[in-house]
Amino acid sequence: YANAGDLVTYLICYNNEANTQAVTNVTITDPLPPGLIFEPDENLLVRYDEDTRTCTWSVPSLVGGGSGCVDLIVRVAGDIPTGTVITNSVLIDSDETDEATIDASPITAVVPQPVSPLSLSKAAVAGVDANDPTGIVYANAGDLVTYRISYGSETNTQTVTNVTIVDFLPSELIFEPGLNPSARYDERSLTCTWSFQSLAAGRTGYVDLVVRLARDTRAGTEITNSVRIDSDQTEPTDVDARPITVVSSQTVSPLSVSKAAIAGVDANDPTGTVYAKPGDLVTYEICYGNEANTQAVTNVTIVDSLPPQLIFEPTGSQSARYDEQNRTCTWSLPSLDPGRTGCVELVVRVAGDVAGGTEITNLVTIDSDETAPTAISAVIITADEPLRLTKRIKSGAFEDPNVRGRLLVNPGTDLTYEICLANPSATRTVTQISIIDDLPWPVTFVSATGDPNQTYYDFRSHTYTRFYASLAPDANNCWDLVVHVPQDIAPSTLISNTATVSARETRTVTTTVDVNTPDEPVEPLGDPVGCYLLLKPTKLYRDLRKQPTDLMAVLHLPEGCGKQMIVNQPLILTPGAIPAQHWRIFGTTSAGAVIAFFDPQALLAATTVNGYLTVTVTGQLTDGRSFEGHQDIQIFRSSEE
Numbered sequence: 310y311a312n313a314g315d316l317v318t319y320l321i322c323y324n325n326e327a328n329t330q331a332v333t334n335v336t337i338t339d340p341l342p343p344g345l346i347f348e349p350d351e352n353l354l355v356r357y358d359e360d361t362r363t364c365t366w367s368v369p370s371l372v373g374g375g376s377g378c379v380d381l382i383v384r385v386a387g388d389i390p391t392g393t394v395i396t397n398s399v400l401i402d403s404d405e406t407d408e409a410t411i412d413a414s415p416i417t418a419v420v421p422q423p424v425s426p427l428s429l430s431k432a433a434v435a436g437v438d439a440n441d442p443t444g445i446v447y448a449n450a451g452d453l454v455t456y457r458i459s460y461g462s463e464t465n466t467q468t469v470t471n472v473t474i475v476d477f478l479p480s481e482l483i484f485e486p487g488l489n490p491s492a493r494y495d496e497r498s499l500t501c502t503w504s505f506q507s508l509a510a511g512r513t514g515y516v517d518l519v520v521r522l523a524r525d526t527r528a529g530t531e532i533t534n535s536v537r538i539d540s541d542q543t544e545p546t547d548v549d550a551r552p553i554t555v556v557s558s559q560t561v562s563p564l565s566v567s568k569a570a571i572a573g574v575d576a577n578d579p580t581g582t583v584y585a586k587p588g589d590l591v592t593y594e595i596c597y598g599n600e601a602n603t604q605a606v607t608n609v610t611i612v613d614s615l616p617p618q619l620i621f622e623p624t625g626s627q628s629a630r631y632d633e634q635n636r637t638c639t640w641s642l643p644s645l646d647p648g649r650t651g652c653v654e655l656v657v658r659v660a661g662d663v664a665g666g667t668e669i670t671n672l673v674t675i676d677s678d679e680t681a682p683t684a685i686s687a688v689i690i691t692a693d694e695p696l697r698l699t700k701r702i703k704s705g706a707f708e709d710p711n712v713r714g715r716l717l718v719n720p721g722t723d724l725t726y727e728i729c730l731a732n733p734s735a736t737r738t739v740t741q742i743s744i745i746d747d748l749p750w751p752v753t754f755v756s757a758t759g760d761p762n763q764t765y766y767d768f769r770s771h772t773y774t775r776f777y778a779s780l781a782p783d784a785n786n787c788w789d790l791v792v793h794v795p796q797d798i799a800p801s802t803l804i805s806n807t808a809t810v811s812a813r814e815t816r817t818v819t820t821t822v823d824v825n826t827p828d829e830p831v832e833p834l835g836d837p838v839g840c841y842l843l844l845k846p847t848k849l850y851r852d853l854r855k856q857p858t859d860l861m862a863v864l865h866l867p868e869g870c871g872k873q874m875i876v877n878q879p880l881i882l883t884p885g886a887i888p889a890q891h892w893r894i895f896g897t898t899s900a901g902a903v904i905a906f907f908d909p910q911a912l913l914a915a916t917t918v919n920g921y922l923t924v925t926v927t928g929q930l931t932d933g934r935s936f937e938g939h940q941d942i943q944i945f946r947s948s949e950e
Contacts, residue, residue, distance in 0.1 A: 310416070310417050311385050311395075311417070312467065313385050313386065313387050313388070313389050313391075314384065314385060314386075314387040314541075314542075315384065315385050315467075315468075316348065316351070316382055316383070316384050316470070316507075317383055317384070317385060317416065318380055318381070318382050319339075319380070319381040319382075319383070319397065319413055320378055320379075320380060321337060321339070321366075321378065321379050321380075321381060321399055322376065322377070322378040323335075323337060323371075323376065323377060323378070323401055324371075324374075324375065324376035324377075325371045325372065325373055325374060325375050325376070326374055326376065328373045328374075329373040329374070330373050330405075331370050331371060331372045331373055332370065332371050332403040332404065332405045332406055333369065333370045333403060333404050334367075334369070334370075334403055334404045335367070335368040335369075335370070335401065335402070335403045336365060336366070336367055336368075336401070336403070337365065337366040337367075337368075337399065337400070337401050338363055338365050338399070338400045338401075338402075339363065339364040339365075339381055339397065339398070339399045339400075340361065340362060340363045340398065340400075341362045341363070341364065341383065342395055342396060342397055342398075343386075344385065344386050344389045344393055345383040345384070345386070345395060345397065346383060346384045346385075346386055347362070347364065347383055348382050348383060348384055351382035352364070352380075352381065352382055354366065354769065355379070355381065364381055366379050369753075369795055370753065370793070370795055370796075371403070371753075372755055372793050375753070375755065376763065377768050378768060379768070385416070392417065393417070394415045394416070395415060395416045395417075396412055396413070396415045397412065397413045397416075398410055398411070398412050398413075399411060399412075399413070424465055424467065424469060424542040424543050425543070426543050426544050426545075426546045427460055427461065427462055427469070427472070427508070427538045427539075427540060427543055427546055428459075428460060428461045428462075428463060428464075428513075428546070429458070429459070429536065429537075429538045429546045429547075429548050430458070430459045430460075430548060431456055431457070431458045431459075431534070431536050431548055431549070431550040432457055432550055433446055433448075433454055433455065433456055433550060433551070433553060434455050434456070434457045434517075435453075435454070435455035436448060436452050436453045436454035436455055439551075444551070445552075445554050446551050446552065446553050447553070447554055447555075448522055448553050448554075448555060449522070449555070449681070450522050450523065450524050450525070450526040450528075450555050451521065451522060451523075451524040451561075451562065451563075451681070452521070452522055452681060453485065453488075453519055453520070453521050454482075454519070454520055454521070454522060454553065455517055455518070455519050456476075456517065456518045456519075456520070456534065456550060457515055457516075457517055458474060458515060458516050458517075458518060458536055459513065459514070459515040460472075460474060460508075460513065460514060460515065460516075460538050461508075461511075461512065461513030461514070462508045462509070462510055462511065462513075463511055463513065465510045465511075466510050467510055467542075468507050468508065468509050468510060469507065469508050469540040469541065469542045469543055470506065470507045470508075470540060470542065471504075471506070471507075471540055471541045472504070472505040472507070472538065472539070473502060473503070473504050473505075473538070473539050473540070474502065474503040474504075474536065474537070474538050475500050475501070475502050475536065475537045475538075475539075476492075476500065476501040476502075476518055476534065476535070476536045477499065477500055477534070477535045477536070477537075478499040478500065478501065478520065478534065479499075479532055479533065479534060480499070480523070481522060481523050481526045481530060481532045481555075482520040482521070482522065482523070482534060483520060483521045483522075483523055484499075484501060484520055485519050485520060485521055488519035489501065489517075489518060489519055491503060491516060492516070492518065501518055503516050508540070522553075522555060524562075526555045527555065528555055529554065529555065530554070530555045531552045531553070531554050531555075532552060532553045532554075532555065533550070533552045534549065534550045534553075535547060535549050535550075536548060536549075536550075561606065561679045561680050562601035562602050562680070563601075563681050563682070564597055564598065564599055564606065564645070564675045564677060564683055565596075565597060565598040565599075565600060565601070565650075565683070566595065566596070566611070566674075566675040566683050566684075566685050567595070567596045567597075567685060568593055568594070568595050568671070568673050568685055568686070568687040569593065569594055569687060570583055570585070570591055570592070570593055570687060570689055571592055571593070571594045571654075572590075572591070572592035573585060573589050573590045573591040573592055574591055574689055575692070575816055575946065577919070577946075578816045578817050579809075579817055579819070580811070580817055582690050582816070582817075583687075583688070583689045583690065584689065584690050584691070584692035584816045585659050585689045585690070585691060585692065586659065586691070586692060586693075587659050587660065587661050587665075587691055588658070588659060588660075588661040589658070589659050590622060590656060590657070590658050591619075591656070591657055591659060591689065592654055592655070592656050593613075593654065593655045593656075593657070593671065593687060594652055594653075595653050595654070595673055596650065596651070596652040597609075597611060597645075597650065597651055597652070597653075597675050598645075598648075598649065598650035598651070599645045599646065599647055599648065599649050599650075600648055600650065602647050603647050604647055604679075605644050605645060605646045605647060606644065606645050606677040606678065606679045606680055607643065607644045607677060607678045608641075608643070608644075608678045609641070609642040609643075609644070609645050609676070609677045610639060610640070610641050610642075610675070610676050610677070611639065611640040611641075611642075611653065611673060611674070611675050612637050612638070612639050612673065612674050612675075612676075613629070613637065613638040613639075613655055613671065613672070613673045614635075614636065614637050614671075614672050614673075614674075615636045615637070615638065615657065616669055616670060616671060617636075617660075618659060618660050618667060618669045618691070619657040619658070619659065619660070619669060619671060620657060620658045620659075621636075621638065621657055622656045622657060622658050624656055626654070626656065627655070627656060628640060628653055628654075629653070629655060638655055640653050645677070657671075659689075659691060663691045664691065664814070665691050665692055665693035665737060665739070665813075665814025665815065666690065666691065666692075666693075666740070666741075666812075666813040666814035666815075667690065667691045668688060668689075668690055669688065669690070669691065670687075670688050671686060671687050671688075671689075672684060672685070673685060673686070673687075691814075692814065692815050692816050693734055693737050693814045693815050694733050694815070695733075695815045695816055695818050695920045695921070696730060696731065696732060696733075696739060696742070696780070696810050696812060696815050696818055697729075697730070697731040697732075697733050697785075697818075697920075697921040697941070698728075698729070698730055698744070698809075698810045698818045698819075698820050698921070699728075699729045699731075699820060699921070699941065700726055700727070700728050700729070700806070700808050700820045700821075700822050701726070701727050701822060701923065702716060702724060702725070702727075702822060702824060703725040703726065703727040703789060704723075704724075704725040704836075705718055705722050705723050705724040705725055705794075706718045706724060706824045707831075707836070708837060708927070708935045709825075709827070709831075710831065710933070712886075713881045713886075713927060713929065713935070714881040714882075714883045714886045714925075714927050715825065715886070716823070716824040716825065717824065717825055717826070717827050717831055718794050718804065718824045718826060719794075719826070719827065719830050719831065720794055720795065720796045720797070720798050720826060720830070721794065721795070721796040722793075722794050723755060723791055723792070723793050723794075724752070724791070724792050724794060724804075724824065725789050725790070726746075726790045726791075726792070726806060726822065727787055727789055728744065728746065728787065728788055728789075728790060728808055729785060729786070729787040730742070730744065730777070730780065730786050730787075730810060731783075731784070731785035731786075732780040732781065732782060732783060732784050733783075733921075734782050734783075735782050735783055736782055737782060737814070738779050738780065738781050738782060739779065739780045739812045739813070739814050739815060740778065740779045740780075740812065740813050740814065741778070741779075741812055741813040742776065742777035742778075742779070742780055742811070742812040742813075743774060743776050743777075743810070743811055743812075744774065744775045744776075744777075744808060744809070744810045745772055745773075745774050745808070745809050745811075746772060746773040746774070746775075746790060746806065746807070746808045747771070747772055747807045747808075747809075748771045748772060748773060748792060748806065749804050749805055749806055751794065751795065751798050751802060751804055752792040752793060752794055752795070753792060753793045754766050754771075754773060754792055755792055755793050756790075756791045757773060757775075757788060757789065757790050757791070758789045758790075759788060760775075773790060775788070780812075794826070798826055799826070800827065800828045800829065801825060801826060801827070801828055802826045803823060803824075803825055804823070804824050804825065805822075806821065806822050806823075806824075807820070807821045808820055808821075818921075819918070837927065837934065837937045838866065838867065838870055838930065838934060838935070838936035838937070839867070839936075839937065839938070840864045840865055840866050840867070840936050840937060840938040841864070841865040841938060842862060842863070842864055842926055842938025842939060842940045843862070843863040843865075843940070844860065844861065844862055844924060844926075844940045844942060845860075845861045846942075847941075847943065848942065848943045848944075848945065849909055849912070849913060849942065849943070849944050849945070850944075850945045850946075850947065850948040851913055851919070851945065851946050851947070852947050852948055853948055856909050856910050856913075857909055859890070859906040859908075859909070860882075860906070860907045860908070860909040861904065861905075861906055862880065862882065862889075862904070862905050862906075862907065862926045862938075863902065863903070863904050864880070864902060864903045864904075864905075864926060864928065864936070864938050866896070866900055866902060866903075866936055867900065868899055869899065869900075870900065870901055870930065870936065871896070871897060871898040871899050871901050872894050872895060872896040872897065872898065872902070873898060873931075874901065874930050874931050874932065875894050875901050875928060875929075875930065875936075876928065876929040876930065876931055877894060878928075878929060879905070880892055880903060880905040880926050880927065880928045881926070881927050881928075882907045882912065882924060882925070882926050883924070883925045884912075884915050884916050884922075884924075885911060885912055885914070885915025885916070887907055887908065887911045887912060887915065889905035889906060889907055890906050890907065891905070891906055892904065892905035892906070893905075903928060905926070912924070913944065916944070918944060919944050919945065919946045920943065920944065921941050921942075921943055922941065922942055922943075922944055923939055923940075924939070924940055924941070924942055925937055925938070925939050926938050
């Protein structure tokens with residue numbers, strides 16, 4: 310059954326499990342019957358033909374055994390007679406197969422149940438004094454006031470759609486755009502609006518509205534603020550918050566204050582999280598100002614309240630007065646002229662026993678005789694040693710015979726990536742781990758080790774995600790990811806595949822593997838000969854003015870590859886395709902070896918990765934094959950890490 314006017318989602322799944330070969334130009338067609346209305350905003354991946362009322366999806370190819378699913382979202386017509394049975398068919402076809410048709414289970418339309426009005430309440434929860442025994446709520450002119458607007462559909466048994474909450478601001482309340490990220494404000498009508506596509510039966514929620522009382526509001530003024538909630542299925546509901554009575558006018562704006570960690574942290578994580586290691590020194594910069602006023606303020610105090618995880622460092626550069634009992638750092642200024650600004654620094658140490666993934670919030674407050682206090686906080690997350698994420702092409706690719714170190718893949722080939730995750734810590738378990746592999750659009754997903762039902766592949770985003778509840782100290786895990794390179798892919802296409810790992814206790818780590826399609830199909834010479842590689846040094850630092858002169862690489866070839874088989878030319882180091890500056894061939898006639906020296910600065914310039922990096926060194930044999938070795942090194946942003 311379905312209500313007239315309701316949205317209905319069909320899940321259309323397809324597969325090529327009966328065949329061992331790929332099929333091409335797969336089309337899925339859904340002709341909508343009368344009574345179902347296509348919803349364009351809900352269906353982003355489908356082509357809809359209004360004349361024929363058909364929805365079409367196209368899949369360039371589907372490998373043998375492959376499968377997938379698509380969603381179709383439609384609305385039951387609002388005027389459909391009760392009892393109408395709606396049958397929806399779908400067809401699938403390809404160049405190599407006959408057309409197949411199937412019907413979804415019929416839907417019987419019913420009249421929607423009566424819908425009760427949505428609940429709504431509103432109260433000032435911050436910036437006011439609501440403790441007066443008479444029930445009057447007081448606030449000062451110029452102060453920020455936070456209203457909490459609560460709503461719900463507790464008395465209904467069906468979902469309501471297109472829910473809107475509209476707050477009507479009186480002239481004494483000023484909208485603060487930077488403090489209301491979820492509200493849409495209309496300056497002409499002085500309204501704040503929140504919109505929700507739907508609200509399920511029984512669900513509740515709330516939104517906060519932050520406004521400022523106009524500074525020129527007279528003492529004794531009573532301010533009433535109204536709010537309304539509405540939806541497609543319900544009548545509007547209106548409520549008023551308890552009136553606010555203004556106590557006094559305020560002519561001086563609060564002082565500005567900002568706070569950020571500027572040293573001893575890693576602020577380059579793509580998620581925006583700021584990380585610090587237990588035991589490290591962290592420097593905060595606290596900046597303040599009197600930009601909004603035309604008069605000086607006096608007896609300015611800046612107070613930083615240290616949380617338990619931060620330890621004050623009494624260094625010579627510290628200008629703060631530290632109170633051990635209250636764990637506060639205080640700076641005092643006799644006065645601050647209008648328009649004047651300044652900054653102070655605070656150096657603290659992260660306690661060594663803080664667990665990775667701990668959120669450390671550090672609050673600072675500025676105050677003066679003439680202004681209301683202003684507070685702001687800075688948040689850092691403690692991070693254990695980053696997880697080690699490596700990725701390589703295990704099969705399906707080969708070295709370009711014309712460009713050393715460059716990998717090629719022929720069209721119509723399966724590529725197998727090996728993705729390995731390791732916890733380098735010998736003592737700490739890492740939790741809440743996710744690896745997201747962003748598959749490039751030219752390729753199609755085939756399979757992944759340990760996931761026979763393709764549970765973790767997302768058809769819409771073309772990503773594969775694997776989750777780990779935890780990874781023990783020194784533990785590691787490897788798995789294969791197989792993709793298919795289409796036969797009709799353009800020559801010289803770069804296929805760049807990126808994997809990212811994130812965890813609760815460590816910063817995000819990303820690795821990328823590149824492979825190209827040739828200008829024309831190339832017959833591979835065979836897999837490279839694997840070698841034992843030794844690199845020195847294995848740690849590089851980006852901030853050192855004087856880097857090590859050389860990065861030494863020693864490659865030992867296996868038995869059967871004597872020194873006479875090694876081509877006397879520079880070895881190549883990747884990433885960066887960096888040629889050796891000088892080299893020497895040695896070893897025996899049954900097992901050769903090469904020692905080569907590379908410029909470490911060239912390697913640092915070729916990658917932006919900090920953390921573990923897999924380095925590959927390749928050479929050429931006289932029979933046309935290549936040989937290669939792999940080793941991980943660590944790159945640090947700072948020599949202090």
